[in-house]
Amino acid sequence: MGIEIIVVGAGVVGLAVARRLKSIGHEVLVIDRQPRAGMEVSSRNSEVVHAGLYYPAGSLRGKLCVEGRRKLLDFCDAAGVSVRKTGKLIVATTPDEVTKLDAIASSASANKAEPLQHLSGAEAQRLEPKLRCVAALLSPGTAVVDTHQLILALQADVENAGGIVAFNTSVTDIGRDDAGAFVVETKDAAGATSRMTSQRLVIAGGLGATELGAKLTYGGDYRVPRTYPAKGHYFSLSGKSPFSHLIYPVPHGAWLGIHLTLDIAGRARFGPDIEWCDEVSYAFDDDDGARRARFEAEVRRYWPGLPDRALQPDSTGVRPKIYAEAEPIADFAIHGPEQHGVDGLVALYGIESPGLTSCLAIGDYVASVLET
Numbered sequence: 001m002g003i004e005i006i007v008v009g010a011g012v013v014g015l016a017v018a019r020r021l022k023s024i025g026h027e028v029l030v031i032d033r034q035p036r037a038g039m040e041v042s043s044r045n046s047e048v049v050h051a052g053l054y055y056p057a058g059s060l061r062g063k064l065c066v067e068g069r070r071k072l073l074d075f076c077d078a079a080g081v082s083v084r085k086t087g088k089l090i091v092a093t094t095p096d097e098v099t100k101l102d103a104i105a106s107s108a109s110a111n112k113a114e115p116l117q118h119l120s121g122a123e124a125q126r127l128e129p130k131l132r133c134v135a136a137l138l139s140p141g142t143a144v145v146d147t148h149q150l151i152l153a154l155q156a157d158v159e160n161a162g163g164i165v166a167f168n169t170s171v172t173d174i175g176r177d178d179a180g181a182f183v184v185e186t187k188d189a190a191g192a193t194s195r196m197t198s199q200r201l202v203i204a205g206g207l208g209a210t211e212l213g214a215k216l217t218y219g220g221d222y223r224v225p226r227t228y229p230a231k232g233h234y235f236s237l238s239g240k241s242p243f244s245h246l247i248y249p250v251p252h253g254a255w256l257g258i259h260l261t262l263d264i265a266g267r268a269r270f271g272p273d274i275e276w277c278d279e280v281s282y283a284f285d286d287d288d289g290a291r292r293a294r295f296e297a298e299v300r301r302y303w304p305g306l307p308d309r310a311l312q313p314d315s316t317g318v319r320p321k322i323y324a325e326a327e328p329i330a331d332f333a334i335h336g337p338e339q340h341g342v343d344g345l346v347a348l349y350g351i352e353s354p355g356l357t358s359c360l361a362i363g364d365y366v367a368s369v370l371e372t
């Protein structure tokens with residue numbers, strides 16, 4: 001008979017899916033290749049609980065972000081996960097950027113995000129005296145979350161409800177038996193292989209999702225979305241943060257720009273930049289100091305007082321994008337039988353930002369696709 005549902009991936013998304021499936025009475029096994037939960041995309045991000053401002057109306061990213069934010073804040077409150085309600089300023093540093101603020105305000109309202117406040121440059125500076133801008137939008141509902149605590153709290157909910165989370169277990173192949181069950185082959189850290197069957201399967205493999213999805217055979221002209229890794233570097237600020245809000249420039253296409261985020265302890269980080277890569281690597285590349293110089297120039301557009309050499313290399317993260325650099329921005333691709341024709345399978349591709357914010361809403365959405 002095998003397992004009822006296997007979820008591949010113990011990042012925030014796979015765990016949120018498993019948590020939801022357990023809460024409605026299913027038997028769930030979560031499998032991850034890493035030794036602990038959330039070690040890939042979920043622990044290398046900006047930790048921002050987004051308000052749902054930038055995404056096209058009607059997109060899954062917009063809908064699941066707005067729904068997910070509410071669910072996440074309630075969950076964190078109940079589970080004792082630290083959240084810091086910083087608010088966020090999106091700043092126009094030149095007069096021609098002001099129209100972009102208007103466009104963000106319209107898309108936020110179309111997404112039914114919490115209302116934004118329009119501020120003049122002087123009003124923004126009253127809130128943040130070290131900021132330079134000609135106008136700003138204040139998003140009071142944006143916050144930061146302790147992702148480490150969040151990951152552990154999600155895992156605890158799955159396990160306390162009787163779900164199993166297996167680590168150091170790589171999925172090496174996926175097939176189907178004669179009865180239509182999924183046959184999942186795995187290899188553990190010692191190289192031992194095993195094979196298990198499940199009635200239903202969720203692929204929440206982040207950067208590994210395309211490789212996993214491509215192991216199955218589909219009918220018609222369905223194609224598994226390709227993943228294009230896009231690395232982002234963060235620099236931390238030595239010394240006290242000059243700002244108490246998160247500070248974002250206006251976005252440049254698919255990229256939100258070099259923004260300032262604060263962690264739960266109030267430490268300031270700048271980033272992430274964007275570097276489209278052929279393969280996943282977390283190396284921090286700045287041997288010649290050119291990256292730091294680019295960051296300094298970007299940050300000084302809104303914080304002219306950034307001291308020389310105050311930025312220290314911090315960390316990197318890799319976005320699992322499903323569109324190439326020159327292509328239009330893609331929505332989250334959450335594919336069920338309607339898209340790929342395989343009963344019992346939900347596969348998630350391109351779960352980049354705001355996937356952290358949206359994780360609990362994604363969990364509910366995936367469960368509803370599996371139930372239909």
Ligand SMILES: Cc1cc2nc3c(=O)[nH]c(=O)nc-3n(C[C@H](O)[C@H](O)[C@H](O)COP(=O)(O)OP(=O)(O)OC[C@H]3O[C@@H](n4cnc5c(N)ncnc54)[C@H](O)[C@@H]3O)c2cc1C
Nearest residue numbers: 009011013033041042045046048171206208317355356357
């Ligand atoms: C630089 C950056 C900044 C971001 N900032 C924000 C932000 O501020 N706010 C926000 O809401 N979102 C943000 N995001 C997006 C957010 O981090 C992701 O959407 C979210 O973490 C995705 O979670 P996941 O569970 O899908 O992926 P992951 O956390 O990567 O989980 C996938 C899991 O699948 C496992 N896996 C993969 N292949 C296999 C295999 N073959 N066998 C077994 N296991 C496998 C991996 O080990 C991994 O643990 C950011 C992302 C990046 C990269």
